[in-house]
Amino acid sequence: MKTGHIAALTRDQKYKMKINLKRLTSKSFDKKYRKKKAIYQAIYRRNKKQERLDEQTTMSSTSSVTTDRRKNEGQRRRRANINKLKNENTKLRERMLELEKEMKQLKSSSQSTNEDSLHETPTSSPTKLLISSLSPPAKKRATLRMMNRKEGLQRGTISSIRRKFGINLSNTYSPPSSTPSQLEEAIQDFMCRDDVSKLCPDKKKQINHHQIRYRLNHLTVLHQQFETETKIDVDYHTFRRYVPSFIVKPKVDGWGTCLCxxxxxxxxxxxxxxxxxxxxxxxxxxxxxxxxxxxxxxxxxxxxxxxxxxxxxxxxxxxxxxxxxxxxxxxxxxxLEQHLERIHQQFKAAKQAKIDAQQSDDTATMQIDWAENYCIRQAQEEKGAYYFENHVSLHSGYVWLKNNAFSFCSMSNCTNHMAEAAWCSIKDLLDYLINDQQKKQINIISDSPSSQYRNKTTIYMLNRYATKHNITMRWIFLECGHGKGVADAISAQMKRKMDECISFNPTKSYEKSLDFVREIQNSTSIIHNSTDL
Structure with a gap:
């Protein structure tokens, strides 16, 4: 049975069996066989790869031929369209020449019919026709050139030019002034008031290097309010044109959090x-x-x-x-009557305190607010640094004086926002106002969270400090959620400065507030005291 089965095999199968038996009996033959087979397989793969490359080249050549055909077809159509337009232009020119000839014939016939008229219309000179056909900017430039050379003209030339062409070379040209007018300044001051617009506390929202302010009403209402308060009659379009570009209409999500x-x-x-x-x-x-x-x-x-x-x-x-x-x-x-009445009285008192500081020699008014803690991020961080963050607290504000006004910001590694921290951040500034500026009355404006400002600790420190220095101090608390103001814009500016420090110095390490103070104290005057709290 076995011999019959072997005889039924083909020649190739017998050869494969012979090779397998020889590979089993001889290790050296098996090694040579594998090496030879690997060479054959490598040659096969190389040939297959070359066939695929040839197919790709043939496909690319066919695609390039297709693109060339499309390009030639586009050029042919463009030439046809251009020739069509040229033919149409030629026909239009011929038609215009025919119409001009007809007009001349009509004019000659009308002159022949009006030969009996006594008065004839005088023809304008070519020079006057040229001057009248110039555009206003070109006429203005030509007038300026003639004014620069009027000293070399003959006597009586200026009067003849004024009489013939209506150009007066005697007037001196004054370029338009770049300084804003009194009306523009009045509208800008009105729109920047805290009862008309509010500063946006987001550090990313900025237009033309100005912090964005949100309008508190429609422009039509603000226009009527401006006319009523200032007694200036101005139309709505002029008022709208003079409104600063950084004062915009707020969106629904523009105010963010910390609302009332x-x-x-x-x-x-x-x-x-x-x-x-x-x-x-x-x-x-x-x-x-x-x-x-x-x-x-x-x-x-x-x-x-x-x-x-x-x-x-x-x-x-x-x-x-x-x-x-x-x-x-x-x-x-x-x-909601009581809440609105409180807001009205508080904003009225805050506005009066600012006016008193700008008019009196011995009065100073400041508005303060805590900002959201700044998270220190390095320019180049390892992945594990994401879970360990350092924060810097910012206590910013603005001071109004009679002949001066400035902003300030206190920075600290301590993220405590309680009354003690707030008083520690403004103590040096209060000493500066009393000792150097000789102020006898100081007004402080802030919002009224009980954990930060509106508490017994703040009132105790206020009374103690005023009694020690023999001055009058008043603290104006705004309703919760209505304390957004200039202090938030100062903190946003400081955060932008800190972001610039990290972006411009990627190799440096920033771990605490003093690292930022050393970098930005030469580029800004906001930091009033560089001592780390």
Whole structure:
């Protein structure tokens, strides 16, 4: 059976069996066989690779031929279109020549019919026709050149030029002034007021090297307010043209965080009132009337379900957290009169304090605010540095004096924002105002978080410092969420300076506030005291 099976095999199969037996019996033969087979396989792969390259070259050649055909077709079409346009232009010129001939014939016929008229219209001179055909800028340039050479003209030439062409060479040319007019300055000062626009605290929002300010009302309303307060009659388009470019209309998410909870809740209430328009007729009449008076809802007894921001103490934590809470109240509870009255009185007092500082010799007013801590990032960091961050706290502000005004910023590695840290950051500045500037009254403006400014520690230090130096000090607290002002712009500018230090010096290491102070104290006057707290 075995011999019969072997005889049935082909010659190639017998050869393969013979080779396999020989490879099993001889290791040297097996080694040579493998090497020879590897050479054959390498030659096979090289040939296959060369075939693929040849296919690619043939494909690229065919694609280049296709592109050449498309290019030739495009050139042929362009030449055809150009020839078509040239033929049309030639026909139009011929038609124009025919029309000119007809016009000349009509003019000659009209002159022959009017030979009996006594007065004939005088023909204009070519020089006057040339002057009248010039554009206003070209005429202005020609006038300036003639004014530079008028000393060499003959006597009576200037009067003849004025009489014939209407050009007066006797007037001296004054270039347009680059300084803003009084109207422009008045509009800019009005738009930069804190009750008209607010500074954006984001360090990334800047236009023409100015921190962006957000308008607090529509331009039409601000235009009417400007005319009422300044008694200056100016049209709306001129007022809009003189508004600075960095004062823009705010977007919905432009103000960011740290907003007033008392002002956000009425917005939620107003949205809920708009939803009840279809079911409650009195609300529809109220919202359609101008101005809206929520006191008209008193006496109604229906309930309203809505969400409101509230401070809630969470279990396991000693501090409160802001959360949206669903409430069910009567329509009579929609009231915001006391909050708005406080805001009005606070802004009025802050504005008067700034005016007093600019008019009195012995009064100074400053506005201060804590900024969001600056996170120090190195220009070149190892991946593990992401989990270990260093922070720098910034306490910035602005000082108003009679003949001067300046900004300041205190930087510290300590991220504590309590009353002690705030007082430590402004103590050297207060000593400077009292000892060097001889100020007897100091006004301080800030927002009113109880953990930072509005607490017994601040009042105690204020009373102690005023008694020690025998001066008058007053602290004006703004309503929570309404303290955005010039101090936020100063902190944003300082953060930009710190970003530049890291970007321009990638090989340096910045680990604390003094590293930044040494870099930027020569390029800015904002840092009033370079001592690390």
């Amino acid at each position: 909870i008392c002002c956000l809740n009425p917005q939620i209430k107003l949205d809920k009132l708009n939803q009840l328009v279809s079911t409650k007729p009195i609300i529809k009449q109220l919202l359609n009337s101008m101005p809206v008076d929520l006191n008209e809802l008193k006496g109604e007894n229906f309930s309203v379900t809505y969400n409101e921001w509230q401070k809630i103490k969470t279990p396991g934590s000693s501090s409160t957290v802001s959360k949206k809470v669903p409430l069910v109240v009567t329509i009579e509870d929609f009231n």
